[in-house]
Amino acid sequence: MYEGKTHKLFAKYAVAQMIGLLLNSVYMIVDGIFIGHRLGTDAMAAAAVSVPLLEVLIALSMAIASGAGILISGHIGRGEENRAVGVFNTAVICAVGMGLLIVALGSAFLDELAELLGSTAQIHSQATAYMRYIILFSPFLILSFLLSGIARNDGKPGLAMLALAAGAVSNVLLDYVFLYPLNMGIGGAALATALGPIFSVLILLPHFLGRRGALFFARTQLHLKKVGRIFTLGFPSFIMEFTIGMVTFVYNFAIVRHGFGEIGLAAYLVIGYLMLIILTIFLGMAEGLQPVFSYFAGVGKTERSRDMRAFAVRVFLLVGVVCYLLIVLFSRPFFSIFNPHDTALIDFTQSRSLGYFSGFFLAGYNILMISYWQSTRRTATAMAVSLSRSVIWPPVLIALLPLAFGREAIWVCHSLSEVLTACTAFILLRRDGREKDPGVSRADEPA
Numbered sequence: 001m002y003e004g005k006t007h008k009l010f011a012k013y014a015v016a017q018m019i020g021l022l023l024n025s026v027y028m029i030v031d032g033i034f035i036g037h038r039l040g041t042d043a044m045a046a047a048a049v050s051v052p053l054l055e056v057l058i059a060l061s062m063a064i065a066s067g068a069g070i071l072i073s074g075h076i077g078r079g080e081e082n083r084a085v086g087v088f089n090t091a092v093i094c095a096v097g098m099g100l101l102i103v104a105l106g107s108a109f110l111d112e113l114a115e116l117l118g119s120t121a122q123i124h125s126q127a128t129a130y131m132r133y134i135i136l137f138s139p140f141l142i143l144s145f146l147l148s149g150i151a152r153n154d155g156k157p158g159l160a161m162l163a164l165a166a167g168a169v170s171n172v173l174l175d176y177v178f179l180y181p182l183n184m185g186i187g188g189a190a191l192a193t194a195l196g197p198i199f200s201v202l203i204l205l206p207h208f209l210g211r212r213g214a215l216f217f218a219r220t221q222l223h224l225k226k227v228g229r230i231f232t233l234g235f236p237s238f239i240m241e242f243t244i245g246m247v248t249f250v251y252n253f254a255i256v257r258h259g260f261g262e263i264g265l266a267a268y269l270v271i272g273y274l275m276l277i278i279l280t281i282f283l284g285m286a287e288g289l290q291p292v293f294s295y296f297a298g299v300g301k302t303e304r305s306r307d308m309r310a311f312a313v314r315v316f317l318l319v320g321v322v323c324y325l326l327i328v329l330f331s332r333p334f335f336s337i338f339n340p341h342d343t344a345l346i347d348f349t350q351s352r353s354l355g356y357f358s359g360f361f362l363a364g365y366n367i368l369m370i371s372y373w374q375s376t377r378r379t380a381t382a383m384a385v386s387l388s389r390s391v392i393w394p395p396v397l398i399a400l401l402p403l404a405f406g407r408e409a410i411w412v413c414h415s416l417s418e419v420l421t422a423c424t425a426f427i428l429l430r431r432d433g434r435e436k437d438p439g440v441s442r443a444d445e446p447a
Contacts (some may be wrong), residue, residue: 006311009292013157015311017288020148020161020279023168024200025280029273030168032191034175036338039343041266046126048252048269049119050134050190050256054141055245057134060098061142062241064091066290067234070179070375072153073267073291074298081214087207088150089220091230095146099139105195106135118252122262130190137194144197147204152289161202167196215442236374237287239386240367244279247414248272254398258407267349270338271356274331276413278323278357282316284366286371293375309372315399316368320361327357335396352411362422363389369425369442373432381432385425393417 004012035043043382068091075084106113110128121128134141144167171192178188208216248268255264289312296305335349366389373382397413 006307008312009308010289010311010315013286013292014288014356016157016161016314017152018284020164021287022256022277022280024164025276030172030175031193032269032273032338035186035189036180037340039186039189041342042123042262043126044269045262045265046119046123046186047130047189048248048265048272049114049117049123049127049380050131051272052117052129052192052245052249052252053113053134056242057102057138057141058145059238059241059245061095061145062149062287063234063238064095064098064142064145065234066287066374067091067230068146068238069149069153069290070233070294070377072150072444073294076153076214077295077298085215085218086216086220087226087230089218089346090222090226091146091150091313092143092217092224093220094227094230095142096139102138102142103135105130105139106138110135117249118256118265119258120262120265126186129185129187133190133194134186135375136261137197139238140197140201141194144200144204146396147201147208149287151204151207151213154215155337156207156213157288157369159204159207163200166203171196175202204254227442230446233374233377234417236370236379236382236386239383239390240286240370241283242318243386243394244276245391245396250395250398251414252409254402255408258402258410260407260414263345263348266339266345267352270335270345270349271353273329274334274353274357275360279363279367281319281323282367284299284405285312285316286367286442289368290371293340293372297376305376307370309368312368313365317361318366320364324357324361327353352408355412356414358412359417359419366404366418366421366425369429371373378432381428384428385421388424389417389421393420394419 009191021241031047032044038401071087075081109123110132114124114127114131115125115172125305144163145234148163151157151160151163160264174192174195175189178184182188184191207213224424246320251268252265255261255268289308292308293305296302296308331353332350335346335353362394366385370382370385373385392415394414397416401413401416402408
């Protein structure tokens with residue numbers, strides 16, 4: 001399953017997951033295109049309010065999927081299929097339970113949640129209309145990411161890619177149907193996004209129901225120790241994915257506070273779509289490598305793990321540089337897709353985007369190192385880097401830099417936080433190089 005040359009393993013797992021997750025990002029991007037063309041700038045600003053919510057939901061599912069996947073890959077590597085099945089079913093129970101809890105709480109406090117995420121009086125009704133469907137269908141969103149992540153750890157990266165792609169394609173078709181022939185407004189765009197994960201789940205279910213791999217559905221007792229282990233190992237992934245939502249939330253708040261208004265929110269939505277594409281490329285490759293790193297750690301193949309990490313670092317840095325060059329050359333045509341007739345919005349967005357993405361070539365390096373340390377059970381190290389690029393540097397920089405350099409400084413804060421995080425990760429890697437990569441013993445696993 002994990003044999004072969006390093007570059008072939010990278011293509012099989014990292015590239016496949018990157019393609020699937022990138023296509024899955026079409027959920028939000030296609031919404032933005034349709035909303036901008038059909039409903040205008042205020043509706044785009046209302047959709048922007050929901051982006052942190054979507055990212056938190058994805059982050060929760062990634063936490064369960066990554067934590068369970070690390071345990072599952074270790075079990076499979078040591079021939080412990082029964083224990084792997086137990087972890088899988090525990091993860092499914094956690095995902096479904098969490099989804100139902102979100103539906104209950106989110107529906108009860110919908111207005112308060114919209115205001116917390118940056119809704120203004122002008123767009124509040126549209127923001128809540130969009131969020132309502134996202135919350136109601138959140139269990140399917142969480143389950144789709146969980147099952148696709150587990151499928152990768154069960155040796156089926158192609159199936160995971162296909163499932164995520166199917167959700168994206170269905171979103172494109174439903175967006176058109178709901179917004180044009182049915183004229184359902186912003187609620188229709190949200191419903192299209194909410195229904196997409198259902199198609200992904202339907203494609204993934206036969207693999208587990210039909211026992212086509214090592215993992216399948218079975219009655220399992222819920223042990224709190226096992227649940228805690230899953231969430232502990234998966235928490236760096238939660239923070240890594242949560243970064244997008246966290247940064248979006250902080251930026252939405254700062255944009256309103258510094259007087260950029262609805263045009264600022266709409267511009268940041270479009271910048272956020274471009275950010276989502278870039279980060280999804282990195283996140284997809286990093287998540288795809290998780291089963292490989294976990295398997296090598298489980299069977300004690302330290303050198304193979306380090307070879308894969310070194311190869312991946314070169315690829316991630318190259319992709320980061322290419323992405324920024326493409327932004328410099330072609331960002332304006334991309335921004336024009338969303339609302340081609342609003343030249344003021346396009347000019348505003350383009351002028352801020354070059355500074356916003358100036359340090360993003362290092363984001364991939366940071367994400368890769370988080371995934372590597374997490375997959376090889378260095379949870380504390382992974383957490384340090386995850387927190388650095390999410391809840392430490394971005395809020396601090398966004399709070400302080402405008403005071404020193406004026407309100408326009410907020411547009412470079414995210415890139416500067418990636419630079420500072422990369423410095424932290426490099427120092428930790430140098431320290432890590434003096435130590436041996438630990439394998440995973442049976443004692444490390446929950447009963």
